[in-house]
Amino acid sequence: MNFEPPAPRTLFEKVWSDHIVRPATASTPAVLYIDLHLVHEVTSPQAFTKLRERGLKVRRPDRTVATMDHSTPTTPRDERGRIPIGDALAAAQLAQLQRNCTDFGIELHELGAEQQGIVHVIGPELGLTRPGMTIVCGDSHTSTHGAFGALAFGIGTSEVGHVLATQCLLQRRPKTMEVRVEGALRPGVTAKDIILAVIAKIGIGGGTGHVIEYTGPAIRALGMEERMTVCNMSIEGGARAGMIAPDDTTFEYVAGRPRAPQGAAWDTALERWRALPTDEGATYDRSVTISASELAPMITYGTNPGMGMRIDAPIPRPDSAADSADRAALEKALHYMDLRPGERLLGRRVDVVFVGSCTNSRISDLRLAAGVLRGRRVAPGVRMLVVPGSQQVKRQAEAEGLHTIFREAGAEWREAGCSMCIAMNGDSLAPGQYAVSTSNRNFEGRQGKGSRTFLASPLTAAASAVRGAIADARELSDV
């Protein structure tokens, strides 16, 4: 009798097949079960309207959690401890979310509440995000949660409605792509630099149709918050999801969080989670390798996250582009940014520095920025905003005295939210201004109409605030 061992599978394949309610056929996609649905005010109202029109309920309110983050102001609280909302449209949208959550029985972390924050910050910190889950949200940065070995991806509002009503989505199976990061990061080079380098390599559309799994020793060496930074920007390379196999780092992070399993349930879960990593011999549709030890701090110079380079490199020349379309795209980007081919960005004056967003607003990000700012000042004429990702991050930072470091340096210490990453909440750049931002998108107008964004790590952002110009944090000691 022949014994056929089971075919080796990737992390993605295991999570995918565990959630199949109805398999795909040639004529129909798979029905995929969703374990956790995160909801925010901007992409959900029309989905709830659809439910009301059709007389439907939310199938699993216990698997649905809402927060307010995108259109919320991050301005200081009033004397009653409330965060005033000056924008009538934003206020109406937030009130609509409140009404929807009340009517449909959904847990809501409303503006200023103890656990409120950016949806991709609160999921992990509450222990809602766990290995092996399927997680969706009407937000492309849902890929963040893949850091835990979950399959997590952004969906549109129609699909938000599908998940509210049925807890399922219709999905064709995506392809897989391994991004292997060999070696070890050098001091002053961070997770943000890894992912900016990956996107610069594969291109803004390079991961389209794929789920990325990040592997290799440099990924294993990252803490959970750094892994979230990497997975967060998978979408900026076109991949809907990015995943990292769970390990002891993951389990230690999840253990003891409010929604994590306890006692015997924890032991059962742990056994299941330990079986999730990709099997020896499993294959991916594509593989890309980069070397962490060769990486330097990265910065973007253009108008999409794939237009990134080493911070000390010259801006690429359009005449060296691969084809005429790439050349035109680079020329258009440099025209918008008012930058010259061959120019170096180090030393270039900036107006604003933004530390925050679902990419880099967690406590470890704030510690990095504070480490640079301790005993230093934000340069005259530069505005620096530090926006914690959640109320919990804010409390933790204040317990550590980080807010004092920021304030003494001359930076603004704000309430939690998406803030200047999306600029639909009162926090924005003026037309033509330059910002170094720890966020995820440098698209035209992303940080306000006419805004110009350089994406970089919290270290680079803080060093640039001190210099008043783009700076390499590794060279700051001589300030």
Next chain:
Amino acid sequence: MSDTITPVRTVESTYVVLEAQNVDTDQIIPARFLKVTDRAGLGDALFADWRYDEDGSPRPDFVLNRPEARGAEILVAGHNFGCGSSREHAPWALRGYGFRAVVSTRFADIFHSNALKNGLLPVTIPSDVHERLVSWPVNGTRPALKIDVASETLTLPDGTGVHFPIESFAKHCLLEGVDEMGYLLNAAAEIAAYEEAHP
């Protein structure tokens, strides 16, 4: 509201060319227009920062403001259209403006999925065909294209037929006017069984 939506079988119209590559959804509709709770009325905000000056008047050099754009229901755009944010406001704005199809060499995944759910056809074609469409000789208005969903064919102005792929279920939904929500609701028994087995 029933489980059906308006079928989309063919689109036949003149086209406009937006040559930019990697058009992200922040360009299609900037975030400041997302503070709405409705999906109607977003057509005016389509490509707002490219389409209007600081004072809100139309920029005469932007393609949608040129006379030949009038009535065109097909947008031919550069590679990797719709990247970035998941906002379904992007296809709502394109549909609100009057587009019924976007033709490109590649679409970002979430935009592609959102477009299909709103009767906006994402038509993926090879780069040589795209190049022909961009450089088609014109006097004023560009000639008409025909998109036929059933045969998965884009017919060029000279009559050449070009195949484009549509996922089989999406095609079925477009042709028959089927709403995915209805399909999923009909799987309720299987969903309940799955939940029973995976508490």
